[in-house]
Amino acid sequence: MKRTILKMFIGVALMGCLILGTTSSFGAEVVTLTVIGDAGHNLKPFEWYAPIFKEEFGVELKVIGVPFGELYEKEKIEFVAQTGAFDICIVYPKYIGDFAGAGYLMNLDEYAGKLSPAMDDVAPGYRDFYCKVGGSLYAVPFDGDVLSLYFRKDLLENAEEKAAFKKEFGYDLKAPATWDEHVEVAKFFTRKAGEKLAGETLKTPFYGTAFYGQRDQIYAWWGNRFASMGGVYFDEETMKPAINSKAGVDALENMKAVVPYCPPDVLAYGYEELKDIFLNGDAAMVVQWPCVGKKGADPNQSKIVGKVGLAPVPGVKKDGEIYSRAMMPCGRILSIPADAKHPWKAYQVIQWLTVVSSTADVSTPLTGLDPYRISHFETPEAFEMFPTGEDAKIYLAGIKANMSSGYPEPPIPGSMEYIDALAVDITRALQGEKSAQQALDDAAAEWENITERFGRERQQKLYQGLVAGWREAGLWE
């Protein structure tokens, strides 16, 4: 009898140990959630807050990092195969229509009602273009990418250069507000080695500007112009491509006009090359992502610390006002797959990251995450990497202005294919192989083929749904 009682006691004790070992201090079961994202510093917050997630939500994270360019296919393959391999996904916003449209992502409206992701605090462009599909919430923001115009304020404020510019163009030198001014400022600052720049003799050539020339993103640099000039991707009524409209052709002609004032190999430029030419002090201005502003303030990465100015991307004059739209390529949002095993726990984690820790995460140089909340823009003191509080304010004000006039990538299924076809023909026009009109006509024909293959009706329904949401938010005319 004694032995039986002893056995029972040991059994109960062992079970207790087992339960204690797999529970957090608040008594719930600890579950392991799998997170997938692009490898590198942007996954750091998942590591930093791991103890908090375990303590608060009973969650342990298994973080899978994949190369930047392979994230989409890794996620897509698992979604199609319905493996339920991931609980939290970092998604590039241009794929939200693709993923949500196919039913791969969970609708977060219900959870958002229980635990608010504070979407009212998110810059409208980012919130409505990239987190919602058909008015429903499918993601919360994590990294707020938007393009901005960075320029050398020391050069634009130089008295000698100002005088020379005014003499040549008849107006004051300043950060270009229109795309035509952008070409003129770029032309003015393009100098050969041996010529003078702000009183100093150049040892190497100096360029007016540069842009992202590689195939994966070049369309966004055309897109800034296209959107400012009133372009839209498709005709909502027919789903016919509208990229070969007058706006598209004018945008491409303008881009072509700036090529002579860029480095000769600009069509090989990716993120690194574009960042380096500006931060090495070899170009007067570039349109770039927000992280370039932060890196420009870091003496280890920049030769122009304290000389970087930030402005809205140029636009066009409409009724005496400047109308500009800034493309929002890349970016990162957090989503939960529809087949996630522990969706509520996953939601608690992403809600924490987007609400509680986001200011710290976007203001540290240890990540590449960029601001996207109104509260981020109002907390310049958190951005300690800037030499002065004033620099931080200028940086945040610039990003905020560009985000408020943000313009989305085409977030419908097949976006990768649409973008690739467009990029190929944009490049051909820039190289002089085709006229701007011919290039965009060819790209539009290819877009038609893609739409046909994907199903016109289905694509149109999705596009109309997205546009309706944007229009409702006041972001689409």
Added chain:
Amino acid sequence: MEENRRASFSFNLEKQIPLLFVLPCLIVLLAVSVFPFLYSLWLSFSKWELGMGQRSPTFAWFSNYARLFSDDRFWGSMENMAEVLVFGVGAQLLIGLGVALLLNRPFRGRSWITTLFLLPMMICPVVVGCNWKMIYHYSYGPLNHILGLIGVEGGLNWLGSSDLALPSIIIADTWEWMPFVMIVLLAGLQSIPVELYEAAKVDGASRWQVFWYITLPSLKTIIIIVVLIRLMDTFKLFDLVTLLTQGGPASASETISYFNYLTGFKFFNMGYAAALAYIQLAIIIIIASVFLRFLKKEEGG
């Protein structure tokens, strides 16, 4: 009766034993080789657009193959591929043969120099791509710096122009794989009997005659094999394209394997990607058959 049954059983077992030994290997082969081969063949006749969330393939007859004929990107990538095969493998053969002939002579430090020549081949292809990207950099690359020193002002726009992007890939590929051609040909040269050269010397043959009538014919079989290997390998050229140009500018340096990758793993057009893969396979089989026929003829001769 019992004895007969036992005899028949042991006879059957004896017959089955070899099959049992082969079976595990057969299962693995079927699973990893035959099944994917047949499945992808079926896929090439199907429509499977993962991009639009199509969960399973539907039979589409020859539509994928028909689409190939009107696809400019496909023909452009084939043209680029042909250029790489002709100029890249051609350069590897010519330079490899030249270096092999130089290294076939006895001189001090020959084995060291031979080893040094082999180094590019030993480097990971990704590292080769990254290195060449730096070498080709317009503003900061050493190549343009050297060109500047010899009077080519501003250097060349290696990766940013449609005219030079593909030749840049060919140069990097030649640098990496010429040593392979060289070492195989060197082995071939060293296997040619010395007596043949001695006889030619006695007959008063010139250097050119020795090369043309003795060295080259003796190397013919090895040349056929090494060129075939390089052609098949070059047909798969992907790493350098990805690292140096991503097929650009526009599609100026897009090879067939890179286009196939985009179609399959970026656009998720699985049926079309499978058709592209089978077209590549057909071309490789045709090339290999021609070369093997040559080889057979040589061996027969």
